[in-house]
């Protein structure tokens with residue numbers, strides 16, 4: 001668990017028109033950490049002999065030929081990202097675990113950079129990265145609805161979680177079961193607003209405004225948020241939920257309509273890079289094809305079985321009568337030739353069929369019931385379709 005960032009009022013939602021010391025009602029005009037308002041509240045720096053700039057590093061967009069992919073350097077997404085790429089034959093080669101750079105030998109013109117998830121989004125926006133794998137929550141929070149970033153694959157099938165508001169189960173919230181109930185509570189006033197702590201200032205503020213909450217003070221922290229209400233430091237939280245265990249263990253509950261956003265890992269790209277940097281579009285195409293084909297394949301298994309029969313058609317009739325087996329286009333049935341009394345004969349047919357993983361056992365039982373034997377089951381690496389709709393959508397979104 002990471003520690004809380006201090007101070008929690010970093011993006012307190014005070015109105016622009018009033019100084020922060022006055023009573024405030026949320027107007028949802030957030031000042032993020034490095035905002036002028038926050039800086040204006042710190043004492044002015046003393047003049048020193050050396051001028052030190054604290055501006056963010058500035059990139060020179062056009063300065064490189066190599067394409068850059070940002071991957072999470074830490075946290076729960078890091079390992080799963082590498083393992084997904086490995087399953088797509090795109091193993092990442094990192095010479096030293098402390099190095100932030102690596103490569104994927106199969107794609108020569110690609111550099112991998114390990115970064116914190118939010119920095120992946122920021123660097124995609126600044127042009128220092130071209131592609132990245134990061135949770136949709138982070139994309140939505142840090143890209144803030146502008147269209148510099150393009151989500152190339154929105155469902156990489158790991159890092160599933162939701163961003164949700166939660167309140168204590170007991171006390172004033174005991175009978176609060178929906179966002180409407182929360183918005184109607186008389187307890188929250190200009191003088192005593194509902195204090196909501198979150199690491200998602202942009203999404204949190206937008207959501208609370210959409211839900212019609214009037215008197216809200218948004219507080220910023222980025223770890224162990226579930227401890228804030230029991231410690232009396234906040235009334236509610238907006239945080240990620242996966243199994244729900246952390247909420248439950250801290251006596252918090254989600255309420256109806258409290259989900260801000262559903263999230264999982266995504267492949268994102270910089271729109272500008274897709275348009276302008278040589279090689280980005282081709283690499284994106286290859287990554288997308290491999291990821292889609294692999295994810296599709298990972299839900300299926302290839303089943304091979306021997307079937308006794310008089311003809312391929314007769315075997316096909318029996319197989320197609322089964323409910324669990326239909327294959328991608330239908331089963332492939334081919335004769336198995338063997339020598340019988342010096343003559344080549346066909347007694348068996350080999351059946352090849354792709355079966356959904358969850359129907360495997362049922363298919364085996366059904367195959368046996370129609371005379372199937374010697375059943376082999378193989379994992380599939382890829383199922384490539386003719387063209388991925390995501391690629392078509394990407395091109396049309398780019399106007400290509």
Ligand SMILES: Nc1ncnc2c1ncn2[C@@H]1O[C@H](COP(=O)(O)OP(=O)(O)OP(=O)(O)O)[C@@H](O)[C@H]1O
Pocket residue numbers: 001002074075076077117134135136137138159160161222223240241242243263264265
């Ligand atoms: N409980 C969870 N279950 C599944 N996925 C999660 C969960 N919490 C977060 N995620 C996803 O994983 C991403 C990274 O979360 P993680 O907790 O590893 O990093 P972090 O919160 O930024 O860092 P840290 O927890 O080390 O402060 C999140 O942005 C989200 O997409």
Ligand SMILES: O=P(O)(O)OC[C@H]1O[C@H](OP(=O)(O)OP(=O)(O)O)[C@H](O)[C@@H]1O
Pocket residue numbers: 001002003222223224225226239240241242243244245246247
């Ligand atoms: O619903 P659950 O499965 O219990 O998961 C939810 C918790 O997971 C994340 O915390 P994390 O472990 O990343 O710690 P953090 O608060 O320090 O980020 C998230 O911020 C929640 O606290």
Ligand SMILES: [Mg+2]
Pocket residue numbers: none
């Ligand atoms: Mg975390």
